[in-house]
Amino acid sequence: MLAPTTIPTVPPTVAPNPASDTGPLLGRSRADLITWVQQQGQPAYRGQQLHQWLYHKGVRSLADISVFPKRWRAELATVPIGRSTLYQRLPAPDGAVKYLLQLADGQIIETVGIPSEKRLTVCVSSQVGCPMACEFCATGKGGFQRNLACHEIVDQVLTVQTDFQQRVSHIVFMGMGEPLLNVEAVLAAIACLNQEVGIGQRSMTLSTVGIPGRIRRLAEHRLQVTLAVSLHAPDQALREQLIPSARPYALADLLAECRDYVQITGRRVTFEYILLAGVNDRPEQAIALAKHLRGFQTHVNLIPYNPIDAAGFQRPDRQRIQAFVNALKTQHITVSVRYSRGLEAAAACGQLRASQR
The missing domain is CATH 3.20.20.70 (Aldolase class I)
Structure with a gap:
């Protein structure tokens, strides 16, 4: 039997608010990542580092970003990057x-x-x-x-x-x-x-x-x-x-x-x-x-x-x-x-x- 003749409707995907503290980091812009690290009490250059490790080094966990301070990495253990x-x-x-x-x-x-x-x-x-x-x-x-x-x-x-x-x-x-x-x-x-x-x-x-x-x-x-x-x-x-x-x-x-x-x-x-x-x-x-x-x-x-x-x-x-x-x-x-x-x-x-x- 053929599928229904109407074109299916699919609910839109709601993207996370880039400036919020929740939701995956992957998909956010460099500016949004800088804002995010500053919200965590870190200097802006940490956002540049995060961008590099996310998009060019392919990191799967924030704990693996070796340029971040160890204490901060431990605090970030539960923050989702968004990798499969x-x-x-x-x-x-x-x-x-x-x-x-x-x-x-x-x-x-x-x-x-x-x-x-x-x-x-x-x-x-x-x-x-x-x-x-x-x-x-x-x-x-x-x-x-x-x-x-x-x-x-x-x-x-x-x-x-x-x-x-x-x-x-x-x-x-x-x-x-x-x-x-x-x-x-x-x-x-x-x-x-x-x-x-x-x-x-x-x-x-x-x-x-x-x-x-x-x-x-x-x-x-x-x-x-x-x-x-x-x-x-x-x-x-x-x-x-x-x-x-x-x-x-x-x-x-x-x-x-x-x-x-x-x-x-x-x-x-x-x-x-x-x-x-x-x-x-x-x-x-x-x-x-x-x-x-x-x-x-x-x-x-x-x-x-x-x-x-x-x-x-x-x-x-x-x-x-x-x-x-x-x-x-x-x-x-x-x-x-x-x-x-x-x-x-x-x-x-x-x-x-x-x-x-």
């Missing part, structure tokens, strides 16, 4: 690593570190599970629990950075969850990762299935991140079959929001399209897709399907993939094919479910 616990680490032969992280309330999320010759990318989650229920996605089939807070998103990046002993260069919000159903925490995490960790916004990608009105609202923030919109079908009827939550959100309305996004931000939109053998991979479907995308700055990112046990879809062969690519090119659509990393560790696109292997 590594529940399981699953490396893949191609170098990608999937991490199952246990949060303070016992919930488990997944994040993936994807190294290449010159970069280290982290695929981060924005929710515990996902309410969108896409037919081809393991996360959606696992149900939804809650939104992540800002510190729980930032923690994923620091976990990968520490494990690889390498600076993270790129971030993709393509893990568990729908980022535009957790906008406040996602925007706070983007700001923190940019300003405190030092990762450029142009090196970040935010992926969404599309929530009515949210893309326009995102455009108003005028971020420099790349917006990636998951289409997966060239028409409304097929899109509804693959993405039940798309039923009340017409494809034409989604594309109109994307055009507004380009006009407001001056940045192109990437359209993600998972190729499912015999479902959405015919050349005539590529041509139908191209007709929707004419007239504004776009790029199509084709993703050959990564199999999951709970769905009966298949990945098309390379010949069918290339035929789809060729059809888009004849329509003057910029296109690339992304073969996901981490397939053997169930860490590839659409495979994240926070389950043990």
